[in-house]
Amino acid sequence: xxxxxxxxxxxxxxxxxxxxxxxxxxxxxxxxxxxxxxxxxxxxxxxxxxxxxxxxxxxxxxxxxxxxxxxxxxxxxxxxxxxxxxxxxxxxxxxxxxxxxxxxxxxxxxxxxxxxxxxxxxxxxxxxxxxxxxxxxxxxxxxxxxxxxxxxxxxxxxxxxxxxxxxxxxxxxxxxxxxxxxxxxxxxxxxxxxxxxxxxxxxxxxxxxxxxxxxxxxxxxxxxxxxxxxxxxxxxxxxxxxxxxxxxxxxxxxxxxxxxxxxxxxxxxxxxxxxxxxxxxxxxxxxxxxxxxxxxxxxxxxxxxxxxxxxxxxxxxxxxxxxxxxxxxxxxxx
Numbered sequence: 371x372x373x374x375x376x377x378x379x380x381x382x383x384x385x386x387x388x389x390x391x392x393x394x395x396x397x398x399x400x401x402x403x404x405x406x407x408x409x410x411x412x413x414x415x416x417x418x419x420x421x422x423x424x425x426x427x428x429x430x431x432x433x434x435x436x437x438x439x440x441x442x443x444x445x446x447x448x449x450x451x452x453x454x455x456x457x458x459x460x461x462x463x464x465x466x467x468x469x470x471x472x473x474x475x476x477x478x479x480x481x482x483x484x485x486x487x488x489x490x491x492x493x494x495x496x497x498x499x500x501x502x503x504x505x506x507x508x509x510x511x512x513x514x515x516x517x518x519x520x521x522x523x524x525x526x527x528x529x530x531x532x533x534x535x536x537x538x539x540x541x542x543x544x545x546x547x548x549x550x551x552x553x554x555x556x557x558x559x560x561x562x563x564x565x566x567x568x569x570x571x572x573x574x575x576x577x578x579x580x581x582x583x584x585x586x587x588x589x590x591x592x593x594x595x596x597x598x599x600x601x602x603x604x605x606x607x608x609x610x611x612x613x614x615x616x617x618x619x620x621x622x623x624x625x626x627x628x629x630x631x632x633x634x635x636x637x638x639x640x641x642x643x644x645x646x647x648x649x650x651x652x653x654x655x656x657x658x659x660x661x662x663x664x665x666x667x668x669x670x671x672x673x674x675x676x677x678x679x680x681x682x683x684x685x686x687x688x689x690x691x692x693x694x695x696x697x698x699x700x701x702x703x704x
Contacts, residue, residue: 381493415566423473450522450563450664452477459483459507459554460527464618465568467493468657476661483507483516507550509541513557522564524660525554529646531589543589551596555603564670565607566660567600569593571675574645589695597673601663610665612651616678641698647675655683662691669695 450456456473460466473480474497481503485488503516507527517523529546530536539648551567558565570611571579576590584590600607639655640647655678663669663687674695685691 389525400585430493437691443646447665448563453479454521454563454664455479455481455482455519456502456524456664457481457517458521459525460525462486462493463526464487464615465612465660466524466657466673467651468653469526469660470494470500470663472657478664481516481520492520508545508556509556510553510565513553517557517559518546520559521533522560522566523554523562524566524568525551526568526656526660526695527551528568529572529589532587543587543592547589547592548595548599552599552653555599555605558603558605562605564664565600565603565605567607567665568612568656569597571611571613571645571647571651571677573597578689606670608669608671610656610659610663611645611647611673611675612656613675613677614650615653615656616650617652617654636680636686638679638683639694640677640679641694642674642675643700645673645675647677649677649679651676652678658684658686659691660686663695666692666695668672674698 379646406596411447411545418652449671456469456478458466458473458480461470465480471483471494472478477499479499479501481501482490482494483503483505485504487502487504487505494500498545505512507513507517507670516557527546529541529543570590571585573594574591575581576594578695596607616622636650636652637655639659656676660673662684686692
């Protein structure tokens with residue numbers, strides 16, 4: 371059985387896949403409204419099938435990122451519906467501010483993670499459904515409190531590819547795109563339903579023109595390392611790799627104003643399961659793609675490249691976004 375094939379579909383059901391990365395796997399399905407309890411039960415049952423696994427480990431030990439990586443434990447969870455709480459890391463950035471506004475508009479609760487309380491206040495004020503989560507992603511000890519009660523995490527942090535004032539205070543690519551992502555991944559609770567990470571086109575083409583120039587100071591290398599931390603974590607994830615970002619960042623200190631921004635005539639979207647796109651991607655389209663992806667279970671465990679092109683695109687229509695995400699297929703094996 372494919373370790374990514376089982377998914378939770380309504381009714382509080384949860385599918386637990388324990389895959390030992392050998393030539394067999396154990397599928398254990400339970401019906402429960404408390405996912406951590408399912409994880410614990412799966413580990414207890416699986417221990418009888420694999421000698422050496424200690425069923426008496428605490429839940430924290432058994433579901434820590436390092437334990438998930440070493441055991442092959444992977445938990446796939448339900449779609450994240452409106453009403454859920456989403457932590458947005460990078461909420462004051464170009465994609466993050468648009469994403470936060472869209473999530474609030476669709477009925478999600480948002481914990482906006484930032485080091486700067488004043489900037490959060492300036493951008494979003496006292497928006498309904500929004501709560502600040504003051505933390506520094508580079509400081510792992512500051513993250514557990516920020517992650518309390520979250521159903522999903524979206525990380526859309528970033529810095530400049532070349533030395534700039536934004537690098538001041540240790541905000542270079544290594545700290546921003548790798549260390550911060552690693553710390554956030556490792557701090558996530560095992561009950562998390564989805565972790566969405568935005569990186570960049572070119573992470574798998576960093577030695578080729580023009581990406582070799584963009585990667586002179588390692589930005590693509592560190593973004594790919596961040597992806598790999600997430601991929602190895604056992605968390606349910608989605609990775610988005612946008613082309614060169616356009617539209618924003620905006621300076622509007624009003625959620626409603628942010629929602630009125632458009633990307634002109636280039637509102638259509640191109641997706642690919644490979645790092646093979648060139649061109650640009652509207653921050654508005656990237657933010658909308660993240661919101662729409664949360665309600666789709668089949669996108670889990672995938673890496674989508676995303677770009678913008680001429681046309682009306684899917685807009686805010688969930689059916690059109692579902693069809694767009696679902697239409698992207700791996701090429702047939704030769």
